Amino acid sequence: MNPTHMAERDASVPLPASATTCDLELLIPAYNEERRLAPTVTALAEQLRTLPLTAALRVIDNGSSDRTAECVDRLAASGIPVTVTGCSRRGKGAAVARGMVTTRARWAGFCDADLATPAAAIGDALALLQDGWQVVLGSRRCAGARMPVRQPALRRLGGAGFRLLTRRLSGPVTDTQCGFKFFEAEAARRVFADIRTTGFAFDLEVIARARVFGLTLTEFPVVWSDQEGSSFRPFADGRRVAGELWRLHRTLPRPVPAGEAA
Ligand SMILES: Nc1nc2c(ncn2[C@@H]2O[C@H](COP(=O)(O)OP(=O)(O)O)[C@@H](O)[C@H]2O)c(=O)[nH]1
Numbered sequence: 267m268n269p270t271h272m273a274e275r276d277a278s279v280p281l282p283a284s285a286t287t288c289d290l291e292l293l294i295p296a297y298n299e300e301r302r303l304a305p306t307v308t309a310l311a312e313q314l315r316t317l318p319l320t321a322a323l324r325v326i327d328n329g330s331s332d333r334t335a336e337c338v339d340r341l342a343a344s345g346i347p348v349t350v351t352g353c354s355r356r357g358k359g360a361a362v363a364r365g366m367v368t369t370r371a372r373w374a375g376f377c378d379a380d381l382a383t384p385a386a387a388i389g390d391a392l393a394l395l396q397d398g399w400q401v402v403l404g405s406r407r408c409a410g411a412r413m414p415v416r417q418p419a420l421r422r423l424g425g426a427g428f429r430l431l432t433r434r435l436s437g438p439v440t441d442t443q444c445g446f447k448f449f450e451a452e453a454a455r456r457v458f459a460d461i462r463t464t465g466f467a468f469d470l471e472v473i474a475r476a477r478v479f480g481l482t483l484t485e486f487p488v489v490w491s492d493q494e495g496s497s498f499r500p501f502a503d504g505r506r507v508a509g510e511l512w513r514l515h516r517t518l519p520r521p522v523p524a525g526e527a528a
């Protein structure tokens with residue numbers, strides 16, 4: 267899909283500084299991201315300026331011990347519409363949930379601080395949101411997706427095992443773990459309201475809950491390149507993900523495949 271039918275937004279018109287009334291809020295979960303964050307936020311802001319909508323960026327930081335928060339302040343001082351929200355619960359899932367349940371925008375999405383999916387893909391997600399889809403998921407595995415730089419072999423192996431174990435919950439979704447997902451805000455509030463998975467497996471609970479609620483859900487292909495500096499520790503985080511999966515399998519009801527086109 268090509269977003270070129272969208273009108274160019276006048277780059278001289280500043281984006282709003284507050285996230286309270288905009289069309290799209292983009293959340294960036296960040297933990298110790300002082301090195302990777304600035305180019306990502308800059309690229310996202312530049313991309314958002316080209317789209318015919320009002321938008322804001324929000325970094326969700328849970329207690330980074332580096333200068334992530336100062337980095338956001340510096341970006342904001344340079345005129346980029348970015349704010350930072352703290353989150354007392356640890357984990358990527360907890361951070362994204364915190365942003366989603368507090369968003370005041372019409373649509374909300376999240377993307378990783380390393381911009382593994384280029385910012386240009388926001389236009390594709392936006393077109394689907396404008397078509398009325400409630401849940402719009404970037405996918406590295408559906409038709410049209412590309413992975414110019416793949417993950418290291420150990421992560422790929424873990425990913426294959428994860429997909430095998432999670433088929434029942436993910437249903438027709440080809441890629442549950444891509445860090446590039448968008449929601450109609452009310453759908454996001456329902457899905458994230460009392461989500462229990464706070465770590466890297468949270469996406470799976472999000473998808474399972476969206477399917478249980480019968481929300482309309484679709485995937486779109488993205489270009490995704492593995493980036494240096496991953497915070498995922500294969501053994502420690504892998505064990506935690508396994509525990510999260512075990513709990514999800516025991517506690518989540520079997521989703522009803524309604525209104526899906528994935
Ligand atoms: N707020 C917050 N963000 C996190 C945490 N763990 C990971 N993230 C963010 O989640 C995103 C994806 O993490 P990344 O290290 O790139 O993992 P990978 O792409 O799966 O190897 C990045 O934006 C991280 O900063 C966490 O505990 N808290």
Ligand SMILES: [Mg+2]
Pocket residue numbers: 378380382493496
């Ligand atoms: Mg990454």
